[in-house]
Amino acid sequence: MKPGSPFGTDVRRGALDGVSIALGYLPVALAYGLLAKGVGLSLWATMGMSMAVYAGASQFLALTLLGEGAGTGSIVLLTLLLNARMTLMSAAIARRFSDRRGPMRALAAFGVTDETFAVLTLKQAALTPAYLLPLEFVPYAAWVGGSAAGYVVGDGLPASLKAGMGVALYALFIGLVVPAVRASRTASIATGLSMMLSALISRGIGKGSAIVLTALLVAGGMAAFGPQDDRAELTTSEEEAS
Amino acid sequence: MAALIIGMALVTYALRAIPFWLPLAGRSPRARRFFDLLPFAVLGALIVPGVFQATEPPAAGVAGAAAAAGLAWRGRPLIVVVLGAVAVTAAVSASF
Numbered sequence: 001m002k003p004g005s006p007f008g009t010d011v012r013r014g015a016l017d018g019v020s021i022a023l024g025y026l027p028v029a030l031a032y033g034l035l036a037k038g039v040g041l042s043l044w045a046t047m048g049m050s051m052a053v054y055a056g057a058s059q060f061l062a063l064t065l066l067g068e069g070a071g072t073g074s075i076v077l078l079t080l081l082l083n084a085r086m087t088l089m090s091a092a093i094a095r096r097f098s099d100r101r102g103p104m105r106a107l108a109a110f111g112v113t114d115e116t117f118a119v120l121t122l123k124q125a126a127l128t129p130a131y132l133l134p135l136e137f138v139p140y141a142a143w144v145g146g147s148a149a150g151y152v153v154g155d156g157l158p159a160s161l162k163a164g165m166g167v168a169l170y171a172l173f174i175g176l177v178v179p180a181v182r183a184s185r186t187a188s189i190a191t192g193l194s195m196m197l198s199a200l201i202s203r204g205i206g207k208g209s210a211i212v213l214t215a216l217l218v219a220g221g222m223a224a225f226g227p228q229d230d231r232a233e234l235t236t237s238e239e240e241a242s
Numbered sequence: 243m244a245a246l247i248i249g250m251a252l253v254t255y256a257l258r259a260i261p262f263w264l265p266l267a268g269r270s271p272r273a274r275r276f277f278d279l280l281p282f283a284v285l286g287a288l289i290v291p292g293v294f295q296a297t298e299p300p301a302a303g304v305a306g307a308a309a310a311a312g313l314a315w316r317g318r319p320l321i322v323v324v325l326g327a328v329a330v331t332a333a334v335s336a337s338f
Contacts, residue, residue, distance in 0.1 A: 020320045023328070027256040037327035045243045051249035064251060076249035083254045089284070090279045091261035109259040114288055122283040123320075164306065164332030170293040171310035171327030177285045190279050194286025202291055210320035211287045223276035 010130035017123060018138030020175075021115045025142045027157065033150020035060070035149040039067045043151050046233055048231075050177035054140060055113065057207060058082045082208035087116035088215060105127050110134025115169060122176045122230045186226070194218045297335060306331030 029050070036046040041063075049059055058079040065075050090112045097108055108129070116136050124131060157165070180187040194214050202210040289307075297303035310327035318326070 020324045023324055045256050049247050052247055053254050055254050072246045073266050076253055079250045080253045083257050086257040093282050094262040105262045109262045112258045117286055133281045142313040160332045160336035163302050163335035166296050166330040167306040167327050167331040168324050170296055170307055171299040171324045173285050174307055174310040175314040175320045175323035178311055187282050190282035191286045197290050199290050200289035214287040217281040219276050222279050227307045
């Protein structure tokens with residue numbers, strides 16, 4: 001553990017950053033629970049899917065396809081395609097996760113999502129279990145709890161609040177990217193290129209593939225052809241206010 | 243249903259876990275640079291086009307995103323950025 005970040009501080013920061021993500025998950029989880037009930041899943045299956053799969057987009061996809069009478073094999077195959085981007089994100093987290101113990105790595109891998117990836121790779125340079133695990137499992141609790149709540153009590157939020165919470169995840173991404181973009185020209189170029197490319201690519205192909213393709217083209221292209229001397233400006237500063 | 247859930251869970255967990263056990267990329271400067279750039283390359287694609295489809299009408303979501311950008315630019319903590327965007331989006335959405 002590095003000096004200046006004792007165990008308790010890391011846990012507190014991780015939990016707090018986790019709350020920012022959890023807030024964004026709640027309305028999505030409520031909608032998922034409600035839809036699952038509509039498609040005819042049991043409460044057990046609704047929660048079981050959230051607990052075991054823990055990947056929002058593919059869970060919605062599964063509900064939609066079940067509603068259309070699709071088979072298990074095709075849903076699992078589409079889940080593989082939609083979630084292939086997780087491997088890229090896990091690779092980025094794994095190389096910075098300091099703990100070598102097997103069970104710790106197995107747990108850390110389970111909580112990788114678009115959102116935990118974004119926070120983990122941009123907020124803190126050294127990833128200790130004390131920071132990473134609360135950050136990953138506070139949102140997990142919100143996802144599972146929200147799924148059950150959506151199923152049981154429905155989605156009782158007023159429309160305007162729901163709209164507001166629907167933007168929470170985008171606000172999270174923007175909140176992570178803006179400080180880096182402000183500090184680094186390379187980060188601005190990468191983000192800008194990715195936005196433009198994604199806008200073009202996502203017209204043609206599905207969400208998961210569009211993200212993978214955009215990320216590989218932008219990060220791969222800039223790593224291969226960009227200048228090699230500005231690494232220092234990209235590394236994250238050790239924690240602003242939190 | 244159990245088979246479906248188990249199948250989806252296994253596939254998704256494998257995708258998440260493999261890099262934790264098999265380092266896919268080396269430690270070369272180019273590999274490091276790729277992984278340094280990756281968050282920005284992914285986040286750009288997560289924000290666009292989704293943010294324009296987050297609310298109906300899109301203007302409420304765009305207003306919330308602008309609020310988030312402003313708060314983040316001023317160096318506010320992440321939770322403030324998120325709550326601020328939620329409040330602005332809810333307010334704009336309620337006014338339609």
